[in-house]
Amino acid sequence: MAESIIKMEGGVIRQQKNTILKNVNIDIASGEFVYLIGKVGSGKSSFLKTLYAELPLEYGKAEVAGFQLKKIKKSQVPLLRRKCGIVFQDFKLLIDRNVYENLEFVLKATGWKNKKAIKERIETVLTKVGMSDKQTKMPHQLSGGEQQRIVLARALLNAPPLILADEPTGNIDPETSYQLVELLKEICDTGKTIIIATHQYDLIEKFPGRVFCCEHGELYEKTPAKACECTDEVLPLPPVEEIIPDPSSEAGMIETQNTEEVPEDTTTVNRETETVAATEVTSQTTDLTETPEQTEAETEDKKTAEDSAEDIMTLIGKLDYPEITAFDYELDHLPEIKPEDQEVAAQETSTTTEVQEELPEKKEKQNLPPALDVELID
Template sequence: MSLDTIIEIKSANIFQNENLVLSGVNLAVDKGEFIYLIGKVGSGKSSLVKTINAELPLKEGTGVVAGFDLVKIKRKQIPLLRRKMGIVFQDFQLLSDRSVYDNLLFVLKATGWKNKAEIKQRISDVLEKVGLQYKDYKLPHQLSGGEQQRVVIARALLNNPEIILADEPTGNLDPETSDDIMKLLVEISKSGRAVIMATHNYGLLKKFPARTIKCEKGQLCESVAAAEIDFESLME
């Protein structure tokens, strides 16, 4: 495993309950790499992501993520692993009765931050990164879908993660807003974080080309370029 590799999975069989979902998985992801994860519904994308964040145990094969051994990891270590990850969901999952600032404050307090000045500075920093530094007082329903997703990305960045796992982050957004969110995620990867993005929005792969990994027929396959991907087969 090289110094730049942040995720390395070898000869892994990935199970959902007792069902084998993906077999013989080999995956190496470097710091600062942007990767698309594609495949039909039920092809194993979510199971792979859940294995990376230790939601699903790795029973067969080897896996190291951000320095944690997925086979040997103990339950009490899982929160420490997850602090090295930022998760971006399609459906935002913001606390609707709290301002943008208080949504971010909630996460910092939950992950052990105590110093008020440091908390204030960190929230200010991440909101500036996503271009929302003047909207910290607003409630989620007062924001557009794109702005809500920016808050979710800010939330994902709070603990300075090494990996961002983005699950259909543009799923509920119009094309122009999707492009803005993509530019932001690409920028985040250029700052040295690995970004893994599961998506069905294949237009983005053509617009923002990057390494693409496809879940198909129980296997993980590398697709070099968008031009080589049979998008129609994924839509079935």
């Protein structure tokens, strides 16, 4: 039997003083293909972060790739992560350098110094994921599926025995996700341990493996391995029962039982009915006593009220526009000018125009220079 690469007993996973998972007992052997499923916020990512020491294990015992998580030191965390290839959902590629430089940066950061060995290793992992012709491409020049393959190649650089994929198919289409998981399955067949956190439950049927479910603060194995029942699917509504009318009844409808309760004090009810009847009779009598003159007066009052309302609305509408002012509105309501007044106004305007024509002549005469006296000059 293969040795255990992940083993946890009584583990309690917490994040910011909030308990995410409790009483976690899990044992995963080397070379296993494992799915981690559950609703959003159920603790899948927190569990993976605990495995590569991103979150500390406060309670319980856990061993990952030979490292005790409870006793691990900060100086040992990089050594643990070299044995854990991590595939992120959002890629986390360096956008200011090409594919080759991205992978070269990781190798140099983990202690590689020989340029020839670095080049051979990069070509090996890119060939394994089918991206050997993309070395000089920038991340923005690649599709989502191609970027995810580059991220997988980056995870394989140091030949880790354990690969943790956190929602690797979240940002790619279903067909590309099948190709990616098929590639992960091939890598698993070489003896690597693969753990995939996913919401794409059809992968479980296409590429079978062990299934662990995060639900209600617990982590347990699904046996037999199948999709989790805690999906986010909307349940169908129950069928509505049709009511068939009873042909024996007169109107073809189902008779309803009389569920009205008899009031205790019948006298008050009788008084209320009497008052209602009296008011109805008085209203009818008042309607009958109305004369045609009163109705005509009421209609005229309504018309005047409507006209005044229209005048107010037109005034408000004109004031809303800057080109029409209140002064323009007042001009519309000036008294009408009679024909006699129009003639007087025309005469006044003609006289004013004549005066205005004479004024320039006077001004020109005033502006002329004084005449010279010839006799005085002689």
